[in-house]
Amino acid sequence: MKKVVKPYRFQEYKTAEEFAAAMAADGLEFPVSNDLGVLFEPLIIGNKVIPNRLCSQPCEGFDGEPDGSPSDLDFRRYIRIAGGGVGLLWWESIAISEDGRCNPLQMVIRPSTMKKIRKMVEAANAEAEKNFGRRPYNVLQLTHSGRRSNNKNWEPTPLAVCANPYMDSHTSIDGSRGDIRIATDDKIEEIVRGFIDGAILAAQAGFDAVDIKICHEYILRELLSAFTRPGKYGGSFENRTRAIFEIIDGIQEQLGNSLDICVRLNAYDCVPYPYGWGMKKEDGVMEPDLTEPIALCRMLVERGVRIIDITTMMPRYKPFGRGLMAEHEEGPEAQINPYEGVYELMKATRTIKQTVPEAFFVSTGMTWLEQFGGHVTAGAIKDGWFDIGGFGRQFMAYPDFPVDLKREGIMHREKCCMLCDKCYDLIQKGHCQTGCVMRDQEIYLKLLREKVLNRA
Known part of the structure; x- marks a missing residue:
């Protein structure tokens, strides 16, 4: 992972106002509030409750068992997170098939692993109920890793939907490259069935919802940018979104309204058109265009999706300049300022939420704001930027920060993720x-x- 520019001295800021002023001096107008009460207001989703506005976003531990079942470390991590007070527990990506794993220790949801996954959910719920008298709202992220897939020997086995000159040189999470296969329409139909089957098992495992993962560099996100792909899954907006709605319709046909459906969606890809989603439709131009993401969010709401987590390839990348390519380049033009990236993503989330107010939106990237993440989340919720604050690695470092925010009104810097x-x-x-x-x-x-x- 390429090191990033960190121009701000968080250790010197005593108040949220000092943090906000330092950011604003560089044009990053983060909202902040010292009234954190809004963080602990519940949200009602049908007949279910999200107890507070803090979300543990999916961060895979790369620590399942070889057969795809959870390990003791998985149990430990989720018991710690649930026991720390989170309201929305968005569980890490679990593959729908063996060939969809991004690493040999990624969990896989299938009949042989479902019961142990259910025990893990029950253990996490029990810890929350012991500490707070309630449990979190649990979302399972289902995935097929696509061009990020690896086999049991950590050898890349990338499955792409079309060629992409910005991404084909690095298919594995470790930067290595494998021989890319282009998925046939039949393979995509198989993956669609895998998501539906995975959702059925997720319901049996006790999850409140599944996330149809449409983000980062994984296969459903890649279909959104398949402008150059022929056939029924490429080219037009209707074709590029077809698999998503086949999955949603299939889950609802099997389960009705008993299992909620959420999505984690790239607002933009930080890769130019015609190889990036949510980008201005001019060849090679690095500038976001939210027209299609907004249209997709509207269609998702019409299909009954109530929670949408907005992200991008990674929040540290901004959709201008070098974008995702900066990760693989050298020189000052390739520098990554994560605060600019997080701010641009928050602005995009605000724009989408204001245009699609019927959904609840989760932010991404709050961990980068260190001890002021709670204050920014509270300010953004009050000002209508989003509904729930999303923290990823922060929950690995500091799983009980929701308790400190509620009881003391602060996140302790010495406990925070050090980035x-x-x-x-x-x-x-x-x-x-x-x-x-x-x-x-x-x-x-x-x-x-x-x-x-x-x-x-």
């Missing part, structure tokens, strides 16, 4: 289980020393 990217080093360099090296040293510092530093 050091060592969790990514464990994945990309160590090919092993990951977590917070700095705040959860008992397990993950040992792994860093063994799998990364000793191999350097």
Whole structure:
């Protein structure tokens, strides 16, 4: 993971106002509020309740068992997160098939693993009920990794939907490249059936909802940008969204309204047209255009989707300049300022929410705001930017920060994610289980020393 520019001295800011002023001086007008009460207001989804406005976003631990079932580390992570007070627990991506795994230890949902996954959900719920007298709203992210797929030996096995000159040179999460296969229409239909079958098993495992994952570099997101693909899954907007609605319709046909459907969706891809979604339709132009994302969100709401988590390839990338390409380039033009990326993504989320007010929107990237993430979330909710604040790696480092926000009105800086990217080093360099090296040293510092530093 490429190191990023960090021009702000968070350790010196004593108040949210000081943080906001420093950002505003560079044109980043983050909303902030010292009244955090809005964070603990519930949301009602049909006959279900999201107890508060804080979301643990999907962060895979790369620590399942080889057969796709959860390990002791998976149980540990989700018991810690649920027991820390989160209201919306968006579980990590679980593959719908063996060939859809992004690593050999990604969990897979199938009949042979469902019961153990259910036990993990029950254990997490029990911890929350013990601590707070209620459980979180649980969303399972279903995925097929597509061009990010790897086999049991960590060898890339990328399945793409069309050629993409901006992405074809790096198919694996560790930056390596495999021989790309282009999925046939029959293969996409097989993947559609896999998502539907996965949702049926998710309902049996006790989840409140499934996430039809349409983000990052995975296969349903790639279909959205398949402008150059022929056939029924490429070219037109109708064709590029076809698989998504086949999945939604199939789940509802099988389960009715008993299982909610959510999506995690790229607002834009940070890759130019005609190879990127949500981008201005001029060849090679790095500028977002939210016309199609807004249209898709409207259609999702019409199909009964109530919760939409807006993201991009990664929140650190802004949809201007070099975008995603900066990760693989050198020189000052390739610098990544994550605060600009997070701010642009928040603005896009606000625009989409204001245009599609019927849905509840989750933000992405709040971890980058360190100890002021709660204040920005509260300010953004009050000002109508989104409805729920999404934190990813923060929950690995600091799973009980919702309790501190509610009881003390602060997130303690010495507990926060340090944004050091060592969790990514464990994945990309160590090919092993990951977590917070700095705040959860008992397990993950040992792994860093063994799998990364000793191999350097």
